[in-house]
Structures are given as structure tokens and as C-alpha cells.
Amino acid sequence: KQEVTQIPAALSVPEGENLVLNCSFTDSAIYNLQWFRQDPGKGLTSLLLIQSSQREQTSGRLNASLDKSSGRSTLYIAASQPGDSATYLCAVIYFGNEKLTFGTGTRLTIIP
């Protein structure tokens, strides 16, 4: 079964630290992977989209990497700020199922 897993479900980090969020997928045959942010009671905001031919994407303090062979993606957040507190979701489009398959997210809390 094609699944997406995000561990841990929750993470607390002191302000200013660099951190890594993890995403695992069960099949290396993917078209792309997308990272989203969701604030409490809000919709999803797209952060980064990595095509299957790419190894990483960067936007400001965020860097997402993709390793298809190991079925893993990481979202690196540099110099964390309280405003980074949110739930981060990763989603994958698998070959043969051209719709987003979502993980259940990591709830990140940045401690001032």
C-alpha cells in the first residue's frame, strides 16, 4: 500500500535552534513531493514542491531534500522562530495514483 509517514507526531524545540522534520514514503516511484504548513483552524499553505528529478528545494530558512532510493524527505528549518509553530504535512504523488497522498503531519512548537 502506498503510504506516507511522518514521525514524530509532535516536536518541541527552543527558539533559535535548527531542526529537521522527517517524511517517509513506501514506494520510490513518485512524481513529486510537497511540504505544507497548517496553522490551527486554518487551511494548508504550500511551502515547497520537489519534483522527482530534483534533490532539494530552498525557500528562505526552509530547505527540503528528497532521497527517492531510501524513500525519505526532510524539511530543514534554520534558526527557528515562534512563528514557525504549526503542523507540517508532507504529501506525495505516486506513479499510477496521480493524486496527493498525505502524511498525518508533525505538530511543531517553538519555545520562546
Place this chain on the structure above:
Amino acid sequence: NAGVTQTPKFQVLKTGQSMTLQCAQDMNHNSMYWYRQDPGMGLRLIYYSASEGTTDKGEVPNGYNVSRLNKREFSLRLESAAPSQTSVYFCASSEALDRAYEQYFGPGTRLTVT
């Protein structure tokens, strides 16, 4: 640009009642989607529309119907609401169904069925 808008933001229904969730996008996107989000289960696709005039079932279509009214608008209808349909519903759009394109999400509708 407003992006993707959804109405209503909140709704409480009694079992057996019907309602329509509205979604509109102003990005001239061809493809639109309806998801539901439940605790511990992530987002699951209910229906999608690759382009104006077409709709297709997603992972969890039972109990729902959709209408792609025009290129901008995509509505989701619950004909006879059940407590199992208590969830947060998100509409999304993308430039095309092609997997190269990002999806953009609305703010969600929080539905409770009692």
C-alpha cells in the same frame, strides 16, 4: 487575489439533513479538489475535477456528490448527513491535474453532524 475561498466556515447539521459546501478560486486553475481531514487520518480525497465539465471519485466518495459549476466553482453536496461525515473539509485547486503543479488550499469548512 483571494486564492481559494470556501463557504461556510462552520456548520452544524442534524443527521439526515442536506447541505452544499461552496468553493471558488480566482487563479484560473483548471483542476479542483475536495478533501476531508480527520484526526489521525490525514487528508483524504473525496472528489476531484480535472477540468470544467468533468468530475471523478477520489478515495472516499460515498455519501457525497459534486458539481463543477464553471471553471471557478466546485461544490460538494451532502444529501443526507451522517455523524461519520463530521470533519473538516478543504477545497483545493491546481493549474492542471498534471503532477508537476502545486495544489493551493482554501481555509476549510468545519462540519459537525449530530
